[in-house]
Amino acid sequence: MFDDLIEFIRGWYQTRDFIPLHEPRFKEIDKKYVLDAIDSTFVSSVGEYVNRFEKNLASYLGADHVIAIVNGTTALQVTLKLAGVCSGDEVITQPLTFVATANAIAQNNADPVFVDVSLKTLGLCPDALEKFLSQRTIRKGDKTVNKVTGRPVSAIVPMHTFGHPCEIKKITDLAEDWNIPVIEDAAEALGSSIGGKFCGTFGKMGILSFNGNKTITCGGGGAIITNDQEIAIRAKHLTTTAKIDHPWKFIHDEIGYNYRMPNLNAALACAQLEQLDEILKDKRKLSMAYENFFKASQWGQFFNELKGYTSNFWLNTIMTSDKKQRDDLLEKTNEAGIMTRPAWQLMPDLRMYKNCQKGDLKNARWLADRIVNLPSSARINV
Known part of the structure; x- marks a missing residue:
């Protein structure tokens, strides 16, 4: 199920080498x-x-x-x-x-x-x-x-x-x-x-x-x-x-x-x-390509900006259907040499913050089980 995504990412960056999550761009x-x-x-x-x-x-x-x-x-x-x-x-x-x-x-x-x-x-x-x-x-x-x-x-x-x-x-x-x-x-x-x-x-x-x-x-x-x-x-x-x-x-x-x-x-x-404006322009092209890919696929929901809001798309994000699909995607892509990452562990789940006050965190927990960040580097000379 994830092979098409792997090939899409490799095609975008035009390499068979390891693809990091977000690497710097120098000229x-x-x-x-x-x-x-x-x-x-x-x-x-x-x-x-x-x-x-x-x-x-x-x-x-x-x-x-x-x-x-x-x-x-x-x-x-x-x-x-x-x-x-x-x-x-x-x-x-x-x-x-x-x-x-x-x-x-x-x-x-x-x-x-x-x-x-x-x-x-x-x-x-x-x-x-x-x-x-x-x-x-x-x-x-x-x-x-x-x-x-x-x-x-x-x-x-x-x-x-x-x-x-x-x-x-x-x-x-x-x-x-x-x-x-x-x-x-x-x-x-x-x-x-x-x-x-x-x-x-x-x-x-x-x-x-x-x-x-x-x-x-x-x-x-x-x-x-x-x-x-x-x-x-x-x-x-x-x-x-x-x-x-x-x-x-x-x-x-x-x-x-x-x-x-x-x-x-x-x-x-x-x-x-x-170079910031040029970098932002390239990152927006990538986000639009991801959006189109997931519109055509039968899985994964691309996370987009709200109307009237402009995101830099620092990290492109998708929501999987559940935690199992998230973990399967993370395993498959990383084994293929494409770095993907889940969301951070929620702060009150960390040892040093477990006793802190908190409200109802149902949204944060739902997201943490489904978020996957995809390679989001701006390309050089493309």
């Missing part, structure tokens, strides 16, 4: 910028490519400020701190996500609370969020407090799963009613948008990742996005070891982080950003 411009950074000798966190990348990315996103740092996880960790999340607080997020989302919350000594996802978007479900807030929390002054634990809910972190925009406007509107800041985990969603507005720019802050498997990459790398100048200044200060600017003195006014993106990585990031 001569990438090498040129990296070599230029090497020749400048500014390869650490001070250099013109860092400034250039922050400026160009902010311009692309239509955001006022971008702070480039070492990866998406640290970006999320810092934004939660900047949002006022304190030790013992609670942060609402989704169970279907990469572990970094929950880890960043825990690294701030806060507890994640898992609310179900939407079958329409794979991201945090606004209806489930509204139900959780109305039934399990109460307003006390300017804070939203959990009725059972008595602890404040200090942030909401929706994630744009596999690059598909969640219903972020409904989430931010709801969060505003409850006076809870929203931090967008847009690690997978560079280039995804709703009504022309990019993911990562709806909440109080947003974050991106430029890991080796992302739509564009600089090896590692991440970014904090905000329109708040005070937050931007503090984010840059905190991620630069909280060092007060001085020609030669080392004065630090609080505990900071050594999280700034190195100039060497930023050089590659600049080159990759210049």
